[in-house]
Amino acid sequence: MGIPIWGNVGAAPGHAPLTGFRAVEEVAVGTQRKRTKRAREWNAGPLAYVRPLIAVCTRMDMIVQSEWSSSNQALQKVLQIDAEEPKGSEDTRDSTISSCMPSAPVADPGQAAARQRAADDLNRETKMPRVSLNQPAPNFSLPDFAGNMISLSDFHGRKNVLLVFNRGFA
Amino acid sequence: MAQLRQDYPQFVARDIEVVVVGPEDTRAFSDYWHKESLPFIGLPDRKASVLKLYGQEVNLFKLGRMPAQVLIDKAGVARFVHYGHSMSDIPKNEEILALGDEINARTDVGA
Numbered sequence: 001m002g003i004p005i006w007g008n009v010g011a012a013p014g015h016a017p018l019t020g021f022r023a024v025e026e027v028a029v030g031t032q033r034k035r036t037k038r039a040r041e042w043n044a045g046p047l048a049y050v051r052p053l054i055a056v057c058t059r060m061d062m063i064v065q066s067e068w069s070s071s072n073q074a075l076q077k078v079l080q081i082d083a084e085e086p087k088g089s090e091d092t093r094d095s096t097i098s099s100c101m102p103s104a105p106v107a108d109p110g111q112a113a114a115r116q117r118a119a120d121d122l123n124r125e126t127k128m129p130r131v132s133l134n135q136p137a138p139n140f141s142l143p144d145f146a147g148n149m150i151s152l153s154d155f156h157g158r159k160n161v162l163l164v165f166n167r168g169f170a
Numbered sequence: 171m172a173q174l175r176q177d178y179p180q181f182v183a184r185d186i187e188v189v190v191v192g193p194e195d196t197r198a199f200s201d202y203w204h205k206e207s208l209p210f211i212g213l214p215d216r217k218a219s220v221l222k223l224y225g226q227e228v229n230l231f232k233l234g235r236m237p238a239q240v241l242i243d244k245a246g247v248a249r250f251v252h253y254g255h256s257m258s259d260i261p262k263n264e265e266i267l268a269l270g271d272e273i274n275a276r277t278d279v280g281a
Contacts (some may be wrong), residue, residue, distance in 0.1 A: 130225035133251050137242045138223045142191075142213045145199035150189065150211055156246050159187045160273060162266060164174065165221065165238040166192035167257060 137163075171206065177263045178209050184270035185244070191215045193235060225253070241266055243273045 131137055141151040155161050174181075174188060181188055188210035192199065199212045215221055224240060237260050241250035250269050252261050 130253060131240055131248050131251050133248055135248055136246050137240060137248045139246075140220045140223055142215060142220060143196075145196045145203060145212050145214055150213060152242065152246065155187055155242075155244070157244055159185050160244055160270060161242045162181065162186050162188045163224070163240040163242060164188060164190045165224065165235065165240075166171070166190050167235050167237055168193050 171208065173263055174210065175206065175208055177267070180263070180267055181270070184267060184274060186241070186266075186270050187211065189213060191220050193218065193221075239266065241269060241273070244277060249273050 137152060139152045141149055144150050152161065152163075171190070174190075178188065190208075190210060191213045192215065194202070194214055195216055196214045199214045202208070203212050213220065221235065224238065237254040237257065239250070239252045239261060240248050243249050250266060254260060
């Protein structure tokens, strides 16, 4: 069944059927409109979700390639330095590596400071000053589980004390 | 803790009072002490005040406090300090008892 170039090509109710070139033209325009409509639907539908993913993947690929290229560049220079100056060239090598590697992105100063403060707090909590051998042990007072106040100084001159810091027995 | 209880008379014989500091609350301490019939002093340190004072390490990756032991002589001087690097890094009682003997011998000579 061929394309009806000549002859009647359908007709809307109440309209005369289209004939000849006019009919072909109308069919072509209609097809184009359908294609445009379909493309618009795709753009608003599935492609709207897929496009950002493609953009991210492309960006990641570019970053990886850039990092690899920089690292490879640094490696090549280090090997070159090694070949030319086998001794005493560590400083040159380090500076070469740092100059070739991509610099870290500059973070927001406020955010970086907050992060540093959090790290310092954690370190203070986990890496506290310790008791030194042959130095006076810091005094403390704390009620025992029965409510009796216990101070280290209570034992001075009377008893030695073995202070056991327990992990927890519960 | 069981080993400490077992050897407690030997600590007493050397004028050593055992004081256990832990993160549990008063009730947990009381229950555990009565259940295990522990003869030494138990100090609930919920606010970690003594922990901070003595620098007991908290290892987040090992989920809690690392064990630590400090032997303090009658003059209030730390004569043995051990900070454990793992849960099982705890010195043997024999080592501490021997040190107690040494401390007492020095005190006797000094007196």
